[in-house]
Amino acid sequence: MTRKIPQSTVRRLSHYLRSLEGFEDEGGTVSSEELAARGQTTAAQVRKDLSHFGSFGKRGLGYRVDELRSRLRHILGIDRPWRVALVGAGRIGRALIEYPDFRARGYECVAIFDSDPDKVGRRLGDQTIRDAATLEEAMEDLQVELVILAVPAEAAHDVAARAVDVGVKGILNFAPIRLNVPPRIPVQDVNLVMELEALSFAISQAEEAG
Amino acid sequence: MTRKIPQSTVRRLSHYLRSLEGFEDEGGTVSSEELAARGQTTAAQVRKDLSHFGSFGKRGLGYRVDELRSRLRHILGIDRPWRVALVGAGRIGRALIEYPDFRARGYECVAIFDSDPDKVGRRLGDQTIRDAATLEEAMEDLQVELVILAVPAEAAHDVAARAVDVGVKGILNFAPIRLNVPPRIPVQDVNLVMELEALSFAISQAEEAG
Protein backbone atom coordinates (compact mmCIF):
# COMPACT_ATOMS: atom_id res chain seq x y z
CA MET A 1 0.00 0.00 0.00
CA THR A 2 2.78 2.39 0.78
CA ARG A 3 6.24 2.43 -0.66
CA LYS A 4 8.53 5.40 -0.76
CA ILE A 5 6.74 8.51 0.48
CA PRO A 6 8.53 11.77 -0.26
CA GLN A 7 9.36 14.22 2.49
CA SER A 8 7.13 16.80 0.86
CA THR A 9 4.13 14.53 1.28
CA VAL A 10 4.90 13.95 4.95
CA ARG A 11 5.02 17.68 5.52
CA ARG A 12 1.66 18.10 3.87
CA LEU A 13 0.14 15.32 5.95
CA SER A 14 1.17 17.24 9.07
CA HIS A 15 -0.51 20.31 7.63
CA TYR A 16 -3.71 18.45 6.92
CA LEU A 17 -3.85 17.22 10.48
CA ARG A 18 -3.23 20.72 11.77
CA SER A 19 -5.98 22.09 9.52
CA LEU A 20 -8.42 19.65 11.01
CA GLU A 21 -7.85 21.27 14.38
CA GLY A 22 -9.94 24.22 13.28
CA PHE A 23 -12.91 21.94 12.69
CA GLU A 24 -15.51 21.86 15.39
CA ASP A 25 -17.90 19.82 13.31
CA GLU A 26 -16.55 16.45 14.40
CA GLY A 27 -19.11 14.31 12.68
CA GLY A 28 -18.88 16.35 9.48
CA THR A 29 -16.82 15.91 6.38
CA VAL A 30 -14.10 17.82 4.54
CA SER A 31 -13.45 17.77 0.84
CA SER A 32 -9.99 17.68 -0.69
CA GLU A 33 -10.84 21.13 -1.98
CA GLU A 34 -11.30 22.52 1.53
CA LEU A 35 -8.19 20.82 2.81
CA ALA A 36 -6.21 22.22 -0.10
CA ALA A 37 -7.41 25.74 0.63
CA ARG A 38 -6.10 25.54 4.20
CA GLY A 39 -2.69 24.26 3.24
CA GLN A 40 -1.15 25.84 0.19
CA THR A 41 -1.70 23.00 -2.19
CA THR A 42 -4.21 21.60 -4.67
CA ALA A 43 -7.16 19.28 -4.24
CA ALA A 44 -5.54 16.72 -6.52
CA GLN A 45 -2.44 16.77 -4.36
CA VAL A 46 -4.46 16.17 -1.22
CA ARG A 47 -6.21 13.20 -2.76
CA LYS A 48 -2.97 11.78 -4.10
CA ASP A 49 -1.24 12.19 -0.75
CA LEU A 50 -4.02 10.42 1.11
CA SER A 51 -4.44 7.71 -1.50
CA HIS A 52 -0.96 6.43 -0.72
CA PHE A 53 -2.34 5.13 2.55
CA GLY A 54 -5.64 3.66 1.44
CA SER A 55 -8.90 5.09 0.26
CA PHE A 56 -10.88 6.42 3.14
CA GLY A 57 -12.89 9.15 1.50
CA LYS A 58 -16.48 8.86 0.33
CA ARG A 59 -17.14 9.85 -3.28
CA GLY A 60 -19.56 12.69 -3.49
CA LEU A 61 -19.02 13.51 0.19
CA GLY A 62 -15.41 13.95 1.12
CA TYR A 63 -13.52 12.70 4.17
CA ARG A 64 -15.11 12.19 7.58
CA VAL A 65 -13.31 14.67 9.83
CA ASP A 66 -12.95 12.38 12.82
CA GLU A 67 -11.84 9.43 10.74
CA LEU A 68 -9.36 11.47 8.71
CA ARG A 69 -7.88 12.87 11.89
CA SER A 70 -7.32 9.47 13.41
CA ARG A 71 -5.97 8.08 10.14
CA LEU A 72 -3.50 10.96 9.86
CA ARG A 73 -2.43 10.46 13.44
CA HIS A 74 -1.85 6.81 12.73
CA ILE A 75 0.03 7.49 9.51
CA LEU A 76 2.28 10.04 11.19
CA GLY A 77 2.88 7.60 14.01
CA ILE A 78 1.46 9.89 16.67
CA ASP A 79 -1.41 7.67 17.70
CA ARG A 80 0.85 6.51 20.50
CA PRO A 81 3.22 8.25 22.90
CA TRP A 82 6.90 8.72 22.13
CA ARG A 83 9.59 8.73 24.77
CA VAL A 84 11.92 11.60 24.02
CA ALA A 85 15.21 12.70 25.55
CA LEU A 86 16.70 16.13 25.18
CA VAL A 87 20.48 16.28 25.04
CA GLY A 88 21.75 19.80 25.54
CA ALA A 89 19.63 21.92 27.86
CA GLY A 90 19.99 25.13 25.89
CA ARG A 91 17.29 27.42 24.63
CA ILE A 92 16.15 25.60 21.53
CA GLY A 93 15.64 22.26 23.16
CA ARG A 94 13.78 23.91 25.98
CA ALA A 95 11.66 25.90 23.54
CA LEU A 96 10.69 22.73 21.75
CA ILE A 97 9.73 20.66 24.76
CA GLU A 98 7.71 23.54 26.14
CA TYR A 99 5.62 23.92 22.99
CA PRO A 100 2.04 22.98 23.80
CA ASP A 101 1.97 20.97 20.59
CA PHE A 102 4.92 18.92 21.72
CA ARG A 103 2.87 17.18 24.39
CA ALA A 104 -0.36 17.42 22.45
CA ARG A 105 1.19 15.35 19.70
CA GLY A 106 2.21 12.65 22.13
CA TYR A 107 5.87 13.48 22.63
CA GLU A 108 6.90 13.02 26.22
CA CYS A 109 10.21 14.32 27.48
CA VAL A 110 11.51 11.65 29.83
CA ALA A 111 15.06 12.87 30.32
CA ILE A 112 17.25 15.92 29.85
CA PHE A 113 21.03 15.74 29.67
CA ASP A 114 23.77 18.29 29.70
CA SER A 115 27.49 18.15 30.23
CA ASP A 116 27.75 21.52 31.95
CA PRO A 117 28.24 20.86 35.69
CA ASP A 118 26.41 24.09 36.46
CA LYS A 119 23.30 22.80 34.77
CA VAL A 120 23.41 19.19 35.96
CA GLY A 121 21.08 18.71 38.91
CA ARG A 122 18.90 21.72 38.10
CA ARG A 123 15.21 21.32 37.44
CA LEU A 124 13.80 22.03 34.01
CA GLY A 125 10.10 21.56 33.65
CA ASP A 126 9.32 18.32 35.44
CA GLN A 127 12.81 16.92 34.91
CA THR A 128 16.12 17.15 36.69
CA ILE A 129 19.00 17.71 34.30
CA ARG A 130 21.22 14.64 34.20
CA ASP A 131 24.93 14.41 33.58
CA ALA A 132 25.58 13.58 29.95
CA ALA A 133 28.05 10.98 31.16
CA THR A 134 25.12 8.86 32.35
CA LEU A 135 23.42 8.98 28.99
CA GLU A 136 23.65 5.30 28.03
CA GLU A 137 22.41 3.95 31.31
CA ALA A 138 19.56 6.42 31.65
CA MET A 139 18.40 6.12 28.07
CA GLU A 140 18.28 2.37 28.32
CA ASP A 141 16.42 2.43 31.65
CA LEU A 142 13.93 4.98 30.41
CA GLN A 143 13.52 3.34 27.03
CA VAL A 144 14.13 6.51 25.11
CA GLU A 145 13.00 6.31 21.49
CA LEU A 146 13.74 9.76 20.11
CA VAL A 147 16.61 12.09 20.84
CA ILE A 148 16.58 15.83 20.41
CA LEU A 149 20.20 16.62 19.80
CA ALA A 150 20.89 20.21 20.74
CA VAL A 151 24.59 20.16 21.55
CA PRO A 152 27.53 21.90 19.87
CA ALA A 153 28.70 20.41 16.60
CA GLU A 154 31.86 18.97 18.16
CA ALA A 155 29.87 16.81 20.55
CA ALA A 156 27.08 15.79 18.21
CA HIS A 157 28.68 12.77 16.52
CA ASP A 158 29.64 11.25 19.84
CA VAL A 159 26.24 11.73 21.45
CA ALA A 160 24.45 10.42 18.37
CA ALA A 161 26.58 7.28 18.23
CA ARG A 162 26.05 6.58 21.91
CA ALA A 163 22.30 7.11 21.63
CA VAL A 164 22.06 4.80 18.65
CA ASP A 165 24.09 2.19 20.52
CA VAL A 166 21.51 2.03 23.26
CA GLY A 167 18.63 1.61 20.86
CA VAL A 168 17.33 5.06 20.08
CA LYS A 169 15.16 5.01 16.95
CA GLY A 170 15.41 8.52 15.55
CA ILE A 171 17.21 11.82 16.00
CA LEU A 172 16.12 15.43 15.65
CA ASN A 173 19.43 17.13 14.98
CA PHE A 174 20.05 20.80 15.62
CA ALA A 175 23.81 20.55 15.16
CA PRO A 176 24.96 21.95 11.82
CA ILE A 177 26.66 18.74 10.74
CA ARG A 178 25.74 15.58 8.94
CA LEU A 179 25.45 12.85 11.55
CA ASN A 180 27.10 9.61 10.72
CA VAL A 181 24.56 7.04 11.92
CA PRO A 182 23.37 3.79 10.33
CA PRO A 183 20.86 4.38 7.53
CA ARG A 184 18.10 2.59 9.41
CA ILE A 185 18.06 5.48 11.92
CA PRO A 186 16.11 8.44 10.56
CA VAL A 187 17.69 11.80 11.24
CA GLN A 188 15.83 15.06 10.77
CA ASP A 189 18.11 18.07 10.48
CA VAL A 190 17.03 21.51 11.63
CA ASN A 191 19.18 24.51 10.91
CA LEU A 192 17.59 27.83 11.66
CA VAL A 193 20.35 29.96 10.19
CA MET A 194 19.96 28.05 6.95
CA GLU A 195 16.31 29.08 6.89
CA LEU A 196 17.37 32.70 7.18
CA GLU A 197 19.79 32.14 4.33
CA ALA A 198 16.96 30.87 2.18
CA LEU A 199 15.23 34.15 2.90
CA SER A 200 18.17 36.39 2.05
CA PHE A 201 18.73 34.31 -1.06
CA ALA A 202 15.17 34.84 -2.23
CA ILE A 203 15.34 38.56 -1.58
CA SER A 204 18.71 38.99 -3.25
CA GLN A 205 17.54 37.08 -6.31
CA ALA A 206 14.46 39.21 -6.62
CA GLU A 207 16.47 42.41 -6.24
CA GLU A 208 18.99 41.30 -8.82
CA ALA A 209 16.27 40.47 -11.30
CA GLY A 210 15.11 44.04 -10.84
CA MET B 1 21.90 33.41 -15.88
CA THR B 2 19.59 32.36 -13.10
CA ARG B 3 15.88 31.74 -13.28
CA LYS B 4 13.88 29.63 -10.87
CA ILE B 5 16.13 27.93 -8.37
CA PRO B 6 14.50 25.16 -6.33
CA GLN B 7 14.50 25.28 -2.56
CA SER B 8 16.50 22.06 -2.47
CA THR B 9 19.33 23.74 -4.34
CA VAL B 10 19.36 26.68 -1.95
CA ARG B 11 19.67 24.33 1.00
CA ARG B 12 22.57 22.60 -0.64
CA LEU B 13 24.30 25.89 -1.34
CA SER B 14 24.17 26.64 2.38
CA HIS B 15 25.70 23.26 3.04
CA TYR B 16 28.49 23.86 0.60
CA LEU B 17 29.34 27.12 2.28
CA ARG B 18 29.29 25.47 5.67
CA SER B 19 31.55 22.68 4.38
CA LEU B 20 34.07 25.23 3.27
CA GLU B 21 34.41 26.35 6.86
CA GLY B 22 36.40 23.22 7.61
CA PHE B 23 38.97 24.20 5.02
CA GLU B 24 42.10 25.83 6.31
CA ASP B 25 43.77 25.70 2.95
CA GLU B 26 42.44 29.04 1.76
CA GLY B 27 44.39 29.23 -1.45
CA GLY B 28 43.62 25.61 -2.30
CA THR B 29 40.88 24.06 -4.35
CA VAL B 30 37.99 21.69 -3.76
CA SER B 31 36.50 19.32 -6.27
CA SER B 32 32.79 18.72 -6.68
CA GLU B 33 33.57 15.21 -5.45
CA GLU B 34 34.92 16.50 -2.12
CA LEU B 35 32.06 18.93 -1.70
CA ALA B 36 29.59 16.15 -2.36
CA ALA B 37 31.18 13.92 0.25
CA ARG B 38 30.72 16.60 2.91
CA GLY B 39 27.10 17.23 2.11
CA GLN B 40 25.02 14.20 1.35
CA THR B 41 24.80 14.62 -2.36
CA THR B 42 26.57 13.75 -5.59
CA ALA B 43 29.36 15.43 -7.49
CA ALA B 44 27.08 15.97 -10.49
CA GLN B 45 24.55 17.68 -8.25
CA VAL B 46 27.18 20.03 -6.87
CA ARG B 47 28.31 21.00 -10.34
CA LYS B 48 24.75 21.48 -11.54
CA ASP B 49 23.88 23.59 -8.51
CA LEU B 50 26.86 25.86 -8.97
CA SER B 51 26.49 26.07 -12.73
CA HIS B 52 23.18 27.89 -12.29
CA PHE B 53 25.15 30.88 -11.13
CA GLY B 54 27.99 30.89 -13.62
CA SER B 55 31.00 28.72 -14.21
CA PHE B 56 33.66 29.46 -11.67
CA GLY B 57 35.46 26.16 -11.45
CA LYS B 58 38.65 25.25 -13.26
CA ARG B 59 38.54 22.07 -15.30
CA GLY B 60 41.09 19.61 -14.10
CA LEU B 61 41.45 21.49 -10.84
CA GLY B 62 38.19 22.14 -9.06
CA TYR B 63 36.95 25.27 -7.34
CA ARG B 64 39.20 27.77 -5.59
CA VAL B 65 38.17 27.64 -1.95
CA ASP B 66 38.31 31.34 -1.30
CA GLU B 67 36.56 32.24 -4.50
CA LEU B 68 33.85 29.63 -4.03
CA ARG B 69 33.24 30.87 -0.53
CA SER B 70 32.77 34.45 -1.61
CA ARG B 71 30.61 33.41 -4.54
CA LEU B 72 28.38 31.36 -2.28
CA ARG B 73 28.11 34.22 0.14
CA HIS B 74 27.09 36.49 -2.67
CA ILE B 75 24.59 34.02 -4.09
CA LEU B 76 22.99 33.49 -0.69
CA GLY B 77 22.85 37.23 -0.20
CA ILE B 78 24.99 37.17 2.94
CA ASP B 79 27.83 39.24 1.55
CA ARG B 80 26.16 42.19 3.24
CA PRO B 81 24.55 42.71 6.63
CA TRP B 82 20.82 42.19 7.21
CA ARG B 83 18.80 44.19 9.68
CA VAL B 84 16.60 41.78 11.58
CA ALA B 85 13.84 42.29 14.12
CA LEU B 86 12.60 39.64 16.49
CA VAL B 87 8.91 39.77 17.31
CA GLY B 88 8.08 37.60 20.30
CA ALA B 89 10.83 37.41 22.91
CA GLY B 90 10.30 33.76 23.77
CA ARG B 91 12.82 30.98 23.81
CA ILE B 92 13.08 30.16 20.13
CA GLY B 93 13.67 33.65 18.93
CA ARG B 94 16.24 34.16 21.64
CA ALA B 95 17.92 30.88 20.77
CA LEU B 96 18.19 31.93 17.17
CA ILE B 97 19.62 35.39 17.71
CA GLU B 98 22.14 34.00 20.17
CA TYR B 99 23.50 31.41 17.74
CA PRO B 100 27.07 32.34 16.89
CA ASP B 101 26.25 31.66 13.23
CA PHE B 102 23.48 34.22 13.30
CA ARG B 103 25.93 37.08 13.61
CA ALA B 104 28.65 35.32 11.69
CA ARG B 105 26.36 35.15 8.68
CA GLY B 106 25.70 38.85 8.82
CA TYR B 107 22.31 38.93 10.52
CA GLU B 108 22.07 41.75 12.99
CA CYS B 109 19.23 41.93 15.48
CA VAL B 110 18.29 45.60 15.64
CA ALA B 111 15.05 45.34 17.60
CA ILE B 112 13.08 42.98 19.78
CA PHE B 113 9.35 43.32 20.35
CA ASP B 114 6.90 41.67 22.69
CA SER B 115 3.38 42.47 23.78
CA ASP B 116 3.80 41.17 27.31
CA PRO B 117 4.09 44.22 29.64
CA ASP B 118 6.32 42.18 31.96
CA LYS B 119 8.85 41.72 29.19
CA VAL B 120 8.72 45.18 27.65
CA GLY B 121 11.58 47.29 28.92
CA ARG B 122 13.78 44.34 29.90
CA ARG B 123 17.19 43.86 28.35
CA LEU B 124 17.85 40.94 26.09
CA GLY B 125 21.33 40.70 24.69
CA ASP B 126 22.21 44.23 23.61
CA GLN B 127 18.59 45.21 23.07
CA THR B 128 15.79 46.54 25.21
CA ILE B 129 12.51 44.77 24.52
CA ARG B 130 10.06 47.16 22.88
CA ASP B 131 6.31 47.25 23.10
CA ALA B 132 4.81 45.48 20.10
CA ALA B 133 2.45 48.43 19.76
CA THR B 134 5.38 50.53 18.56
CA LEU B 135 6.30 48.06 15.87
CA GLU B 136 5.56 50.15 12.78
CA GLU B 137 7.37 53.22 13.93
CA ALA B 138 10.42 51.37 15.21
CA MET B 139 10.72 49.12 12.20
CA GLU B 140 10.60 52.03 9.85
CA ASP B 141 13.13 54.03 11.85
CA LEU B 142 15.49 51.11 12.14
CA GLN B 143 15.01 50.03 8.54
CA VAL B 144 14.27 46.46 9.43
CA GLU B 145 14.56 44.10 6.47
CA LEU B 146 13.82 40.70 7.98
CA VAL B 147 11.39 39.70 10.68
CA ILE B 148 11.64 36.65 12.88
CA LEU B 149 8.04 35.99 13.76
CA ALA B 150 7.89 34.04 17.00
CA VAL B 151 4.48 34.93 18.34
CA PRO B 152 1.40 32.80 18.96
CA ALA B 153 -0.61 31.79 15.90
CA GLU B 154 -3.45 34.19 16.73
CA ALA B 155 -1.16 37.21 16.55
CA ALA B 156 0.93 36.15 13.59
CA HIS B 157 -1.24 37.39 10.72
CA ASP B 158 -1.57 40.80 12.26
CA VAL B 159 2.12 41.23 12.97
CA ALA B 160 3.08 39.97 9.53
CA ALA B 161 0.70 42.38 7.80
CA ARG B 162 1.98 45.32 9.82
CA ALA B 163 5.59 44.42 9.16
CA VAL B 164 4.98 44.11 5.44
CA ASP B 165 3.20 47.45 5.45
CA VAL B 166 6.31 49.19 6.74
CA GLY B 167 8.53 47.62 4.12
CA VAL B 168 9.93 44.43 5.60
CA LYS B 169 11.34 42.21 2.86
CA GLY B 170 11.09 38.70 4.28
CA ILE B 171 9.71 36.72 7.21
CA LEU B 172 10.98 33.73 9.12
CA ASN B 173 7.76 32.34 10.52
CA PHE B 174 7.62 30.08 13.57
CA ALA B 175 3.83 30.30 13.90
CA PRO B 176 2.10 27.15 12.72
CA ILE B 177 -0.08 28.92 10.20
CA ARG B 178 0.16 29.98 6.59
CA LEU B 179 0.80 33.71 6.53
CA ASN B 180 -1.26 35.70 4.14
CA VAL B 181 1.26 38.16 2.72
CA PRO B 182 1.79 39.39 -0.84
CA PRO B 183 3.64 36.87 -2.99
CA ARG B 184 6.59 39.20 -3.45
CA ILE B 185 7.45 38.76 0.24
CA PRO B 186 9.28 35.49 0.84
CA VAL B 187 8.19 33.59 3.92
CA GLN B 188 10.15 30.71 5.36
CA ASP B 189 8.12 28.49 7.68
CA VAL B 190 9.72 26.64 10.55
CA ASN B 191 7.73 24.13 12.54
CA LEU B 192 9.72 22.05 14.95
CA VAL B 193 6.91 19.73 15.96
CA MET B 194 6.42 18.92 12.29
CA GLU B 195 10.04 17.82 12.14
CA LEU B 196 9.38 15.44 14.99
CA GLU B 197 6.36 14.14 13.14
CA ALA B 198 8.53 13.39 10.13
CA LEU B 199 10.66 11.32 12.46
CA SER B 200 7.83 9.33 14.00
CA PHE B 201 6.41 8.85 10.52
CA ALA B 202 9.66 7.38 9.25
CA ILE B 203 9.99 5.08 12.24
CA SER B 204 6.38 3.92 12.09
CA GLN B 205 6.67 3.20 8.38
CA ALA B 206 9.80 1.15 8.90
CA GLU B 207 8.21 -0.78 11.75
CA GLU B 208 5.09 -1.49 9.73
CA ALA B 209 7.12 -2.73 6.79
CA GLY B 210 8.71 -5.17 9.22
Next chain:
DNA sequence: TGTTGTGAAGTATTTCACAGCC
Protein backbone atom coordinates in the same frame (compact mmCIF):
# COMPACT_ATOMS: atom_id res chain seq x y z
C1' DT C 1 -24.92 15.57 -8.17
C1' DG C 2 -20.55 16.04 -6.03
C1' DT C 3 -16.31 14.33 -4.88
C1' DT C 4 -13.02 10.57 -4.56
C1' DG C 5 -9.22 7.60 -6.46
C1' DT C 6 -6.14 7.00 -10.06
C1' DG C 7 -3.87 6.16 -14.56
C1' DA C 8 -1.86 9.18 -17.88
C1' DA C 9 0.28 13.61 -19.07
C1' DG C 10 3.05 17.17 -17.77
C1' DT C 11 6.89 19.34 -15.01
C1' DA C 12 10.66 19.50 -12.18
C1' DT C 13 14.76 17.63 -10.39
C1' DT C 14 18.51 14.46 -10.41
C1' DT C 15 21.80 11.58 -12.60
C1' DC C 16 24.52 10.22 -16.54
C1' DA C 17 28.09 10.63 -19.58
C1' DC C 18 31.17 12.94 -22.20
C1' DA C 19 33.23 16.90 -24.81
C1' DG C 20 36.12 20.60 -23.51
C1' DC C 21 39.61 22.72 -21.06
C1' DC C 22 43.31 23.28 -17.46
Next chain:
DNA sequence: GGCTGTGAAATACTTCACAACA
Protein backbone atom coordinates in the same frame (compact mmCIF):
# COMPACT_ATOMS: atom_id res chain seq x y z
C1' DG D 1 45.19 13.13 -16.68
C1' DG D 2 41.74 15.17 -14.01
C1' DC D 3 37.73 17.66 -13.28
C1' DT D 4 34.25 20.99 -14.84
C1' DG D 5 30.03 22.33 -17.41
C1' DT D 6 26.12 20.72 -19.64
C1' DG D 7 22.89 18.58 -22.88
C1' DA D 8 20.35 14.31 -22.82
C1' DA D 9 18.28 10.42 -20.19
C1' DA D 10 16.24 8.90 -16.18
C1' DT D 11 13.55 9.51 -12.22
C1' DA D 12 10.52 11.86 -9.10
C1' DC D 13 6.71 14.68 -8.20
C1' DT D 14 2.52 17.24 -9.45
C1' DT D 15 -1.46 18.15 -12.11
C1' DC D 16 -5.04 16.70 -15.22
C1' DA D 17 -9.08 14.60 -16.30
C1' DC D 18 -12.41 11.32 -15.88
C1' DA D 19 -14.56 6.81 -14.57
C1' DA D 20 -16.62 5.17 -10.39
C1' DC D 21 -19.71 5.58 -7.01
C1' DA D 22 -22.08 7.40 -2.39
